Amino acid sequence: MTNIEISVTTDYKKRANDYVHEVYDLVKKRNPDEKEFLQATREIFDSLRPVFIKHPEYIKNGILERITEPERIIQFRVAWEDDQGKVHVNRGYRVQFNSDLGPYKGGIRFHPSVNSSIMKFLAFEQIFKNALTGQPIGGGKGGADFDPKGKSEREIMRFTQSFTTELSKYIGPDVDVPAGDIGVGRREIGYMFGQYNRLKGGYEAGVFTGKDPNHGGSLGRKEATGYGTVYFVDEMLKAKNLSFKGKTVIVSGSGNVSIYAMEKAMQLGAKVVACSDSDGYIYDRNGIDLDLVKQLKEVENKRIWEYTKEHPEAEYHEDRSKIWSIKCDIALPCATQNELDEIAAHMLVANGVIAIGEGANMPCTLEAIDLFQEHEVLFAPAKAANAGGVAVSAMEMSQNSMRLSWTVEEVDERLQAVMKNIYASCIDAAERFGHPGNIVVGANIAGFLKVADAMVAHGIN
Ligand code: GLU
Numbered sequence: 001m002t003n004i005e006i007s008v009t010t011d012y013k014k015r016a017n018d019y020v021h022e023v024y025d026l027v028k029k030r031n032p033d034e035k036e037f038l039q040a041t042r043e044i045f046d047s048l049r050p051v052f053i054k055h056p057e058y059i060k061n062g063i064l065e066r067i068t069e070p071e072r073i074i075q076f077r078v079a080w081e082d083d084q085g086k087v088h089v090n091r092g093y094r095v096q097f098n099s100d101l102g103p104y105k106g107g108i109r110f111h112p113s114v115n116s117s118i119m120k121f122l123a124f125e126q127i128f129k130n131a132l133t134g135q136p137i138g139g140g141k142g143g144a145d146f147d148p149k150g151k152s153e154r155e156i157m158r159f160t161q162s163f164t165t166e167l168s169k170y171i172g173p174d175v176d177v178p179a180g181d182i183g184v185g186r187r188e189i190g191y192m193f194g195q196y197n198r199l200k201g202g203y204e205a206g207v208f209t210g211k212d213p214n215h216g217g218s219l220g221r222k223e224a225t226g227y228g229t230v231y232f233v234d235e236m237l238k239a240k241n242l243s244f245k246g247k248t249v250i251v252s253g254s255g256n257v258s259i260y261a262m263e264k265a266m267q268l269g270a271k272v273v274a275c276s277d278s279d280g281y282i283y284d285r286n287g288i289d290l291d292l293v294k295q296l297k298e299v300e301n302k303r304i305w306e307y308t309k310e311h312p313e314a315e316y317h318e319d320r321s322k323i324w325s326i327k328c329d330i331a332l333p334c335a336t337q338n339e340l341d342e343i344a345a346h347m348l349v350a351n352g353v354i355a356i357g358e359g360a361n362m363p364c365t366l367e368a369i370d371l372f373q374e375h376e377v378l379f380a381p382a383k384a385a386n387a388g389g390v391a392v393s394a395m396e397m398s399q400n401s402m403r404l405s406w407t408v409e410e411v412d413e414r415l416q417a418v419m420k421n422i423y424a425s426c427i428d429a430a431e432r433f434g435h436p437g438n439i440v441v442g443a444n445i446a447g448f449l450k451v452a453d454a455m456v457a458h459g460i461n
Contacts, residue, residue, distance in 0.1 A: 228388015
């Protein structure tokens, strides 16, 4: 390199660094109390420096400033009556973050922890995750600080209907297509879909995804996030001549993502020894009895400790963060954000973990991710690894538009292809931008490029 070339490169580097810093400071100033949102933006920003060195046109187009500000946030009152006739008020949200690649797409979460920071981080992650699937979907997320725990079926119906009455004004098959997330499954989607159609006086099949396959849903949607996570981790293992076969696996959570991650890992020959719920975890050294977990969680709506009633040889512990102290080869955090911190990461590393796959959204803290990378633990980040759910949601939208249904085999084949593709784009982007093998950086860059190009093409506004 000549001296001139070196100084030009340093110049570009400085400009890219300054840009990332400046915009991050701006985001921090604008959202001072939104810790989860700042964590999610920070993780992406850290990966993007090499992109701005190669593509100064993104700086010129103010992509980072624009991409970190939601297109629209809707916040609303949800009033509902319990079985005793008492009135309650919850807060509902829909964050319509980015629509450059398609209609806003993302789940609805019902959980007492829901607030604007959590909604925004989830919607922000969704932009890049959805872009990685290669399907025409933008990023959004919604929810309410409603706690379904302990509520009757009718209370859940009334709450969900009230929530949808307001939500229905802002969504539509070509505008914004919600689905499920924590606390929202097939049943709640059914109530939302019914209420939406009632209010609109029609049948708009593609307005929600995650519907019952008997009433407009896609086969394989329920299994898709968990299966997809395992397919992705399997790709990552294969690249190192490894596999799930004979491995000991821990999967946190016992909801939709966790159950089907366990199922697929078992199908691929792994032994899953632990899972959890928000009260505690079970450790069954003989291997988790998945039929029992399904019965407890999908049918009877019970707590996970009841597992030990049928399997007294299994252990139940209340501190769910200690699930990560169990020795394992592969850990799949599939419960919720920030469930795996630096302390947990230390325990896993000390016990010789070889791979982590994030089934939940942002389950590992930034410090935990750094530690895994320092110790060369294979790491599959959420926005790539858990994209299978939304990918099959987009397939549900396609099937709804065509008014036909694919077989479960067809959906699964497409899901596997999507996950393989995402893995390949992450590896390719990481390589091209100077971080070979780093899937965190690769996922952030590959997702970002797709959205940024569309934003440049669509002009500034
Ligand atoms: N809530 C899921 C996610 O975090 C699925 C979203 C969807 O299917 O739209 O990706």
